[in-house]
Amino acid sequence: MLIFYKAVSIANGKFWWWFLGGLALRLILLFSMPNWSEDYARFLWDGEMIRLEQNPYLEHPKEWNASHLEMETTYLKGLLNSMNSPEYYSVYPPSNQAVFWLGSLGASQNLKPGIITLRILLLFGELAVFWLLLSLLKQNQKNIKLVILYWFNPLVIMEITGNLHFEGLVLMALLFSLWFFSQEKLGVSGGFWSLAIGLKILPLMLFPSFLANEKIRKSVNFWVVAGLVFFLAFVPLLYQSSWRNLFESLRLYQGKFEFNASIYYLFREVGFWIQGYNTIASLTKLLSTMTFFGILFIVWKKKPKSAFQMAEVWTMSYLIYLILQPVIHPWYIIPAFGLSLLTKINSLTVWTFTAIFSYQAYSNLENYEKPSLLFLEYGVIAFAIFWDYKVGNFNFKSGKTQSYES
Numbered sequence: 324m325l326i327f328y329k330a331v332s333i334a335n336g337k338f339w340w341w342f343l344g345g346l347a348l349r350l351i352l353l354f355s356m357p358n359w360s361e362d363y364a365r366f367l368w369d370g371e372m373i374r375l376e377q378n379p380y381l382e383h384p385k386e387w388n389a390s391h392l393e394m395e396t397t398y399l400k401g402l403l404n405s406m407n408s409p410e411y412y413s414v415y416p417p418s419n420q421a422v423f424w425l426g427s428l429g430a431s432q433n434l435k436p437g438i439i440t441l442r443i444l445l446l447f448g449e450l451a452v453f454w455l456l457l458s459l460l461k462q463n464q465k466n467i468k469l470v471i472l473y474w475f476n477p478l479v480i481m482e483i484t485g486n487l488h489f490e491g492l493v494l495m496a497l498l499f500s501l502w503f504f505s506q507e508k509l510g511v512s513g514g515f516w517s518l519a520i521g522l523k524i525l526p527l528m529l530f531p532s533f534l535a536n537e538k539i540r541k542s543v544n545f546w547v548v549a550g551l552v553f554f555l556a557f558v559p560l561l562y563q564s565s566w567r568n569l570f571e572s573l574r575l576y577q578g579k580f581e582f583n584a585s586i587y588y589l590f591r592e593v594g595f596w597i598q599g600y601n602t603i604a605s606l607t608k609l610l611s612t613m614t615f616f617g618i619l620f621i622v623w624k625k626k627p628k629s630a631f632q633m634a635e636v637w638t639m640s641y642l643i644y645l646i647l648q649p650v651i652h653p654w655y656i657i658p659a660f661g662l663s664l665l666t667k668i669n670s671l672t673v674w675t676f677t678a679i680f681s682y683q684a685y686s687n688l689e690n691y692e693k694p695s696l697l698f699l700e701y702g703v704i705a706f707a708i709f710w711d712y713k714v715g716n717f718n719f720k721s722g723k724t725q726s727y728e729s
Contacts, residue, residue: 338468359685366426366487371399402434416520417559418556419489426438451498453474462505462631469664478675486654497658500513505630512539520556521557525644532637532640577607577649590606606649639717656674666716667716669710674707
């Protein structure tokens with residue numbers, strides 16, 4: 324991490340060489356197979372379902388395969404065998420499915436071309452993120468070389484370009500929302516926020532931050548465009564009541580799975596001590612409630628007036644969510660990390676490096692997590708959060724912009 328900060332300090336006139344270097348690292352991965360994640364198989368499966376005019380939400384993969392033996396192909400069989408959860412309905416919103424469909428078109432019944440197609444689409448998103456971070460850093464009179472922390476970040480490169488996760492596109496949509504907000508084009512800003520929700524439902528939690536801004540709260544354009552894009556993004560779920568299976572999978576995901584958590588694991592141990600069994604069902608409800616009220620508290624204290632104060636609120640909101648949730652895969656950190664570069668908050672940057680300890684669990688079939696590595700990962704993060712708080716990087720003053728000297 325210290326090497327990264329040193330790189331930022333010496334970039335100067337060589338800045339565009341740094342851009343080409345980061346781009347080259349991504350292009351090197353263009354023809355590689357994803358590691359430590361089989362999510363790509365589900366992406367291409369869902370895309371293939373749409374290409375075959377099937378509903379990816381109606382049946383889970385094993386169920387579909389058993390009832391459509393006449394449509395089985397070597398390609399589909401390979402995807403099914405590679406999946407980590409073939410007995411669960413798809414948890415990916417329709418906007419994601421549209422990208423999966425494009426990946427399926429590029430695949431033409433072959434795995435490698437499908438992976439390359441998805442990777443190219445995500446790479447365009449990464450280029451947009453680079454430009455948006457650069458533009459927003461300039462607007463906020465911050466050191467534009469901070470974009471190197473994103474562009475060369477190992478977690479970002481590995482999980483977006485390498486493992487084909489879509490958090491980069493979510494970050495792109497959120498940054499576009501901030502950029503258009505800073506240009507006072509509120510309708511377009513609202514549209515990109517809804518697009519982010521359409522890609523990953525999680526950005527819906529940012530809703531209170533928009534209500535807290537007087538301009539947005541009174542902007543008809545913002546809410547009309549946001550509502551229209553939201554409707555277009557989710558209206559496909561009305562077809563054959565697809566929303567039922569999507570939300571059933573989301574409910575199971577929230578109430579059954581646990582991975583790389585922090586506060587949740589501590590609460591779970593207390594639950595074992597009091598109840599004698601895993602209290603995940605009640606804990607997830609409790610922690611989700613705490614997340615909700617934590618975000619409301621941040622919004623109430625900050626009352627963001629500018630795009631950059633909004634970035635602070637969003638970063639803190641994501642941080643609260645990440646600390647309290649029972650499942651935190653490393654790539655979940657990326658949107659929060661990207662947003663944090665527009666603020667003085669450093670703990671998300673630290674987290675992108677300590678997240679490497681969580682990969683140990685991917686190396687065994689049972690996904691067993693070593694408590695010592697969890698303690699190391701979250702011990703460092705806890706110190707980083709404490710340090711951000713101690714030096715005043717968490718700015719709770721209402722409507723006041725921090726000083727951002729380079």
